[in-house]
Amino acid sequence: MSAPSTDIAVIGWAQTPMVRHTDKSETQLLMEAITDAIVPLGLTRADIDYTCLGSCDYITGQAFSFVSNLDAIGAWPPKRDSHVEMDGAWALYEAWLRLQEGDIEIAVVTGSGRSSTGDPALIYPMEMDPYFLAPLGADPLTFAALQARAVIAAGIADERSMAEVAVRARGGDVETLLAEEYLRQPLRRHDVPPITDGAAAMVLATGDRARRLVERPAYITGFDHRTECHNPSFRALDDSPSTRIAAESAGLSDAPVEVAELQAAFTHEELLLREVLGFGDEVFVNSSGGALRDNPIMATGLCRVGHAANHIFGGGSRALAHATSGPCLQQNLVCILEGRS
Amino acid sequence: MTRFIESTITFPYKRSLGPVVGAFMTALTEKQILGIRCQDAVLVPPMEWDPATGAELPHEFVEVGPAGTVESWTWVGTPSIQHPLDHSFAFAFIRLDGATTPLLHAVDAGTPQAMSEGMRVAPRWRGSREGRIDDIICFVRGEAAETEGEDTGGATDPVTRMDYLASITYRNPVPEAADRATEASREHRLLGLRCPTCGRVYAGGRGLCPVDAIELGPECEVDLPHTGTITNFAIVTPVQYPGQTETEPFVRAFVLLDGTDVIIPYSVVIELPADQVKVGLRVDAVWASPAEETEEGGGMGGSWGSLLGWIPNGEPDIDDPDLVNRIF
Numbered sequence: 076m077s078a079p080s081t082d083i084a085v086i087g088w089a090q091t092p093m094v095r096h097t098d099k100s101e102t103q104l105l106m107e108a109i110t111d112a113i114v115p116l117g118l119t120r121a122d123i124d125y126t127c128l129g130s131c132d133y134i135t136g137q138a139f140s141f142v143s144n145l146d147a148i149g150a151w152p153p154k155r156d157s158h159v160e161m162d163g164a165w166a167l168y169e170a171w172l173r174l175q176e177g178d179i180e181i182a183v184v185t186g187s188g189r190s191s192t193g194d195p196a197l198i199y200p201m202e203m204d205p206y207f208l209a210p211l212g213a214d215p216l217t218f219a220a221l222q223a224r225a226v227i228a229a230g231i232a233d234e235r236s237m238a239e240v241a242v243r244a245r246g247g248d249v250e251t252l253l254a255e256e257y258l259r260q261p262l263r264r265h266d267v268p269p270i271t272d273g274a275a276a277m278v279l280a281t282g283d284r285a286r287r288l289v290e291r292p293a294y295i296t297g298f299d300h301r302t303e304c305h306n307p308s309f310r311a312l313d314d315s316p317s318t319r320i321a322a323e324s325a326g327l328s329d330a331p332v333e334v335a336e337l338q339a340a341f342t343h344e345e346l347l348l349r350e351v352l353g354f355g356d357e358v359f360v361n362s363s364g365g366a367l368r369d370n371p372i373m374a375t376g377l378c379r380v381g382h383a384a385n386h387i388f389g390g391g392s393r394a395l396a397h398a399t400s401g402p403c404l405q406q407n408l409v410c411i412l413e414g415r416s
Numbered sequence: 417m418t419r420f421i422e423s424t425i426t427f428p429y430k431r432s433l434g435p436v437v438g439a440f441m442t443a444l445t446e447k448q449i450l451g452i453r454c455q456d457a458v459l460v461p462p463m464e465w466d467p468a469t470g471a472e473l474p475h476e477f478v479e480v481g482p483a484g485t486v487e488s489w490t491w492v493g494t495p496s497i498q499h500p501l502d503h504s505f506a507f508a509f510i511r512l513d514g515a516t517t518p519l520l521h522a523v524d525a526g527t528p529q530a531m532s533e534g535m536r537v538a539p540r541w542r543g544s545r546e547g548r549i550d551d552i553i554c555f556v557r558g559e560a561a562e563t564e565g566e567d568t569g570g571a572t573d574p575v576t577r578m579d580y581l582a583s584i585t586y587r588n589p590v591p592e593a594a595d596r597a598t599e600a601s602r603e604h605r606l607l608g609l610r611c612p613t614c615g616r617v618y619a620g621g622r623g624l625c626p627v628d629a630i631e632l633g634p635e636c637e638v639d640l641p642h643t644g645t646i647t648n649f650a651i652v653t654p655v656q657y658p659g660q661t662e663t664e665p666f667v668r669a670f671v672l673l674d675g676t677d678v679i680i681p682y683s684v685v686i687e688l689p690a691d692q693v694k695v696g697l698r699v700d701a702v703w704a705s706p707a708e709e710t711e712e713g714g715g716m717g718g719s720w721g722s723l724l725g726w727i728p729n730g731e732p733d734i735d736d737p738d739l740v741n742r743i744f
């Protein structure tokens with residue numbers, strides 16, 4: 076969808092330290108992230124008109140786990156609140172829609188997940204198609220490997236270019252990485268994301284309120300998300316038509332972007348997404364290190380929007396953020412942010 | 417040092433299959449694999465709707481395979497407990513003869529060197545089949561399907577349901593405030609935490625003020641009275657499900673502690689028949705004696721520790737129509 080008549084902007088965000096294993100509860104992580112996001116803006120929790128939290132009960136191991144996360148937003152007196160069982164990037168989408176009603180000015184969205192609570196390799200297969208995939212233990216590494224093979228066969232990536240993506244994200248040396256054993260052929264350990272605990276919170280504001288609070292708001296000028304068929308074997312894995320449609324709808328072709336933050340947890344996904352979005356070397360992709368450096372499930376996509384917003388806060392004029400959900404880039408979200416002189 | 421607690425949650429799902437998946441699963445018991453016609457294509461596994469348009473597909477099933485061709489594969493060197501084989505194997509997209517889309521399944525090939533795109537494979541069937549995708553143990557090299565163990569034949573009735581047991585083990589940090597509340601309960605103390613910002617007092621070891629969204633440390637601890645009034649209650653008639661230990665109707669009451677604003681929720685009421693519990697009843701805390709201490713603590717569970725519940729103390733009832741509103 077293109078820009079609404081009301082200006083809606085990202086005006087700040089914060090993330091907790093991104094670690095392999097935290098002693099803190101998800102609620103504690105969120106309390107920290109929200110405080111760190113609003114305090115520099117001179118806001119308190121009382122100023123927040125609307126919240127939308129993204130998290131996943133399956134990862135937390137508790138039904139209605141988002142209810143205890145409400146403790147982090149200071150929900151008294153009662154607040155307008157919503158929740159998505161998705162990455163915080165989709166919570167951002169919902170807040171963007173809500174702000175367009177025009178009756179409220181400030182929204183906070185979050186994404187949170189303690190991946191170390193369970194074993195992601197065993198949990199994700201249970202979230203798959205329950206008839207044909209979950210009983211086989213079809214795991215994310217398997218699907219990623221099968222998609223990598225398709226992307227390589229299409230000439231979009233090879234094992235070397237994938238290793239180069241890993242080196243840009245995490246450092247190291249391509250030759251050394253390529254000498255490693257396969258983890259799940261054609262993937263090696265460097266092609267695969269880390270397991271990360273963490274949370275992020277982002278503040279949105281409308282029109283004049285945004286301009287009063289910060290010097291350079293990151294205006295959301297286009298935002299869309301699209302999904303594909305749930306069964307990866309029914310899709311062309313060397314393409315991502317949902318990303319292409321979402322980007323087109325968000326106005327990617329209207330003007331060049333300087334930077335892009337792509338939620339590519341696996342190295343070949345970054346190469347495929349660059350191809351689908353038509354990015355050449357002129358677009359600086361994942362300068363944050365992306366999901367290959369830190370992969371806090373349910374917050375990874377929201378962090379992409381945050382890093383893209385940082386580019387605008389720092390004087391940049393146009394940036395793209397991408398988030399994804401489901402096996403083999405099943406569902407894709409594209410958000411375009413712009414600064415104004 | 418934060419303490420962690422491990423818990424395993426199981427979800428015994430019973431999934432209804434519907435007319436299309438049900439037909440596929442029923443056919444598996446007969447060692448047949450069905451696809452569904454979708455315009456010019458044959459979709460395997462069959463879907464109820466056209467994945468491109470969402471239009472409902474007519475139930476035009478097509479038998480495919482049983483042999484097929486490996487289109488893509490990856491090698492699983494170390495199988496998980498969820499995987500179909502307990503030794504290394506390939507996950508592969510297998511396009512069964514007559515199908516347009518590939519099926520994901522395991523191939524028992526021994527080594528990754530034995531795998532290749534274009535390789536011909538056929539199912540290894542389970543002798544005793546229930547109508548599940550894992551009635552096919554895996555695929556093996558060649559054109560001929562095989563059966564492991566004694567073949568007990570197809571299902572006598574159509575398969576309409578599939579059991580799936582999801583089981584996940586989680587490891588969660590225990591808030592320090594919860595441990596401190598449990599420790600205090602061993603000395604028969606009921607610990608509260610007073611928020612320095614709003615003055616509200618919380619019991620139960622949550623360790624934070626949800627109104628101000630701040631953490632409450634040991635400096636916020638206060639001792640709470642052991643006497644209160646039942647503000648509201650429910651009589652729970654237990655439904656038998658896995659893990660349910662109650663068999664008779666029981667009460668869960670909300671207790672407002674004297675001189676405070678603190679509610680102890682979901683409280684056990686001791687030595688009083690369920691039909692005699694009432695709003696306004698005066699109660700005292702009952703603590704486990706050292707001899708009764710168990711690993712799990714008293715009847716209240718969690719960080720309530722040695723607090724077993726509440727017992728009528730004989731004082732006159734409180735007659736206040738607003739009491740019932742106090743459940744938090």
Ligand SMILES: [Zn+2]
Pocket residue numbers: 611612613614615616625626627628629
């Ligand atoms: Zn407070």
